[in-house]
Amino acid sequence: VSRVLRLQTPALLVDxxxxxxxxSAMSAALPGARLRPHxxxxxxxxxxxxxxxxxxHSFTCATIREMEVMAKAGLGSDLLLANEVLDCSRLxxxxxxxxxxxxAVDSPxxxxxxxxxxxxxxxxxxxxxxxxxxxxxxxxxxxADEARSRGLTVRGVLGYEGHAVGxxxxxxxxxxxxxAMAKLVTAHRNVGGDTVSAGGTGSYDIxxxxxxxxAGSYALMDTAYAKLGLPFRHALTILATVISxxxxxxxxxxxxxxxLGMDHxxxxxxxxxxxxxxxxxxxxxxxxEGRALPAVxxxxxxxxxxxxxxxxxxxxxxxxxxxxxxxLDVWPVDMRGW
Amino acid sequence: VSRVLRLQTPALLVDxxxxxxxxSAMSAALPGARLRPHxxxxxxxxxxxxxxxxxxHSFTCATIREMEVMAKAGLGSDLLLANEVLDCSRLxxxxxxxxxxxxAVDSPxxxxxxxxxxxxxxxxxxxxxxxxxxxxxxxxxxxADEARSRGLTVRGVLGYEGHAVGxxxxxxxxxxxxxAMAKLVTAHRNVGGDTVSAGGTGSYDIxxxxxxxxAGSYALMDTAYAKLGLPFRHALTILATVISxxxxxxxxxxxxxxxLGMDHxxxxxxxxxxxxxxxxxxxxxxxxEGRALPAVxxxxxxxxxxxxxxxxxxxxxxxxxxxxxxxLDVWPVDMRGW
Numbered sequence: 001v002s003r004v005l006r007l008q009t010p011a012l013l014v015d016x017x018x019x020x021x022x023x024s025a026m027s028a029a030l031p032g033a034r035l036r037p038h039x040x041x042x043x044x045x046x047x048x049x050x051x052x053x054x055x056x057h058s059f060t061c062a063t064i065r066e067m068e069v070m071a072k073a074g075l076g077s078d079l080l081l082a083n084e085v086l087d088c089s090r091l092x093x094x095x096x097x098x099x100x101x102x103x104a105v106d107s108p109x110x111x112x113x114x115x116x117x118x119x120x121x122x123x124x125x126x127x128x129x130x131x132x133x134x135x136x137x138x139x140x141x142x143x144a145d146e147a148r149s150r151g152l153t154v155r156g157v158l159g160y161e162g163h164a165v166g167x168x169x170x171x172x173x174x175x176x177x178x179x180a181m182a183k184l185v186t187a188h189r190n191v192g193g194d195t196v197s198a199g200g201t202g203s204y205d206i207x208x209x210x211x212x213x214x215a216g217s218y219a220l221m222d223t224a225y226a227k228l229g230l231p232f233r234h235a236l237t238i239l240a241t242v243i244s245x246x247x248x249x250x251x252x253x254x255x256x257x258x259x260l261g262m263d264h265x266x267x268x269x270x271x272x273x274x275x276x277x278x279x280x281x282x283x284x285x286x287x288x289e290g291r292a293l294p295a296v297x298x299x300x301x302x303x304x305x306x307x308x309x310x311x312x313x314x315x316x317x318x319x320x321x322x323x324x325x326x327x328l329d330v331w332p333v334d335m336r337g338w
Numbered sequence: 339v340s341r342v343l344r345l346q347t348p349a350l351l352v353d354x355x356x357x358x359x360x361x362s363a364m365s366a367a368l369p370g371a372r373l374r375p376h377x378x379x380x381x382x383x384x385x386x387x388x389x390x391x392x393x394x395h396s397f398t399c400a401t402i403r404e405m406e407v408m409a410k411a412g413l414g415s416d417l418l419l420a421n422e423v424l425d426c427s428r429l430x431x432x433x434x435x436x437x438x439x440x441x442a443v444d445s446p447x448x449x450x451x452x453x454x455x456x457x458x459x460x461x462x463x464x465x466x467x468x469x470x471x472x473x474x475x476x477x478x479x480x481x482a483d484e485a486r487s488r489g490l491t492v493r494g495v496l497g498y499e500g501h502a503v504g505x506x507x508x509x510x511x512x513x514x515x516x517x518a519m520a521k522l523v524t525a526h527r528n529v530g531g532d533t534v535s536a537g538g539t540g541s542y543d544i545x546x547x548x549x550x551x552x553a554g555s556y557a558l559m560d561t562a563y564a565k566l567g568l569p570f571r572h573a574l575t576i577l578a579t580v581i582s583x584x585x586x587x588x589x590x591x592x593x594x595x596x597x598l599g600m601d602h603x604x605x606x607x608x609x610x611x612x613x614x615x616x617x618x619x620x621x622x623x624x625x626x627e628g629r630a631l632p633a634v635x636x637x638x639x640x641x642x643x644x645x646x647x648x649x650x651x652x653x654x655x656x657x658x659x660x661x662x663x664x665x666l667d668v669w670p671v672d673m674r675g676w
Contacts, residue, residue, distance in 0.1 A: 084581035109634040133582040243422035244471040263600040296447040309595040
């Protein structure tokens with residue numbers, strides 16, 4: 001690993017070929033509107049534009065900022081805010097400018113907030129098993145009636161099986177997804193509308209109920225999803241420089257807690273040995289078995305454990321060729337913040 | 339908690355009185371040059387300026403970006419980059435513009451890099467017990483000689499007792515700091531120079547060896563440091579809005595993994611009950627014993643477990659009054675990135 005990319009490290013690298021392979025594999029499995037790519041995983045309109053070029057014109061967002069930036073980038077033909085908000089006022093100008101805006105609601109308060117702001121369309125967010133947002137399936141019909149009575153168009157239901165998508169045991173994942181979707185079907189029966197929005201990278205080929213799958217992580221991947229045996233490759237790494245090496249058996253590179261989402265635990269060193277710990281600006285690791293510790297000044301690549309909160313720390317990603325020696329393009333991470 | 343601050347959430351709040359109390363308490367304990375505040379904990383030049391107004395004119399940085407922004411803000415009279423870098427070229431314009439720039443070195447490679455770039459002053463970084471950067475104490479003298487032979491001025495030694503500063507058991511913390519500093523004294527004897535730079539918030543009143551303490555977290559604090567019984571209060575919280583509440587016993591607020599450093603585990607809800615888990619844009623929690631769950635639309639405050647990687651996700655902090663109902667000032671978090 002003696003080659004050196006002329007970049008201030010830490011820096012996000014995106015393997016262009018791996019990204020394209022991931023995007024193509026998903027588009028083949030879920031063409032067009034069957035996929036509603038979730039932009040929270042990459043927060044990058046240039047990457048969303050590639051998804052659109054492959055035929056996906058509807059997108060999922062997690063924040064108002066993501067909705068705003070997508071609309072401004074001309075990617076607003078069908079934007080779903082798959083999250084509850086109490087103040088929808090910033091979304092109205094997007095709709096006025098021609099974007100199609102749909103918001104998730106799961107309570108009388110959020111229905112009222114959407115109607116009061118002048119939102120046109122909503123999905124009823126249903127709790128399908130993970131203790132987070134979403135009304136109980138048995139309340140969904142009543143909530144849809146309330147939304148319609150306030151003048152909102154109810155496009156259907158939304159229910160994220162987040163407790164199931166990451167299960168490494170595939171039969172168990174299948175079963176949990178099935179049970180979650182049975183709840184969503186029940187709710188949908190009482191809600192109506194054409195849309196059943198659900199799923200993620202871990203259930204894209206399992207969820208048979210959703211009319212659209214909200215996958216996001218598949219594009220760049222991380223070490224958590226890599227455990228599931230999915231047909232998607234690591235496309236994102238973090239380039240780091242070895243700044244210190246101790247003869248007692250460890251090296252330190254300049255990619256730390258401020259460059260990495262840490263909720264899924266330590267990242268991995270590509271082709272490297274065990275990671276000991278991370279500090280604010282450091283990752284400490286030892287050599288892989290039978291290999292030498294990298295020397296001071298060499299570059300290593302770090303594989304994040306969780307892609308979404310990793311990308312959110314960086315202001316740009318660098319597209320690189322197969323050998324990671326040439327920078328092909330630089331894409332701003334332009335949907336950060338709120 | 340029915341009051342509502344008109345802010346897009348999640349948003350960093352800084353209790354102005356708590357911040358001032360923390361800054362004053364530290365300045366009383368370590369006046370003037372006895373404290374070299376570490377800016378990595380807050381990444382905010384406005385906050386650094388308050389530290390300067392209290393008599394601290396020398397600062398510690400962890401990244402080249404921090405060095406650049408501090409110098410540009412007129413806070414560059416004595417900037418220490420307490421980290422190894424292989425490419426010092428971006429630091430040279432700061433020195434040319436009048437900033438005093440000192441860089442940590444711990445290897446022949448980093449000495450060579452500093453000399454080649456035209457850096458004037460260095461500290462020899464010594465490993466005092468935590469497996470991270472720093473040369474072995476017995477190598478420090480030789481490295482100082484090498485630095486001097488290349489024309490660098492060696493100001494002294496640097497050794498961070500990071501394995502000791504967070505120990506909750508104070509007698510053990512005392513002993514570990516003492517053992518670490520014995521190593522630094524040995525190294526200093528062979529290196530020379532006036533400076534022995536070490537310490538942090540957890541050892542500010544324990545470390546009797548350092549000529550200057552590099553504390554940073556004391557200004558804003560977090561739940562990890564709060565366990566040490568230090569005379570510093572929580573000054574930073576994250577304002578969040580309850581966006582969903584489930585009668586089965588949990589609430590969801592809009593402060594998640596992209597607003598929180600998670601390496602020290604889950605944050606806490608101020609005055610609230612147990613935190614169940616965090617997702618990208620959510621924190622799920624239940625009510626404190628004997629208290630009702632907050633309602634949808636109410637605001638809660640979240641206490642981060644680790645301040646440094648939390649602040650690095652946000653682009654500004656809002657100074658608020660004692661009751662957290664009035665915004666007194668907005669400070670940019672202007673030292674993010676690299």
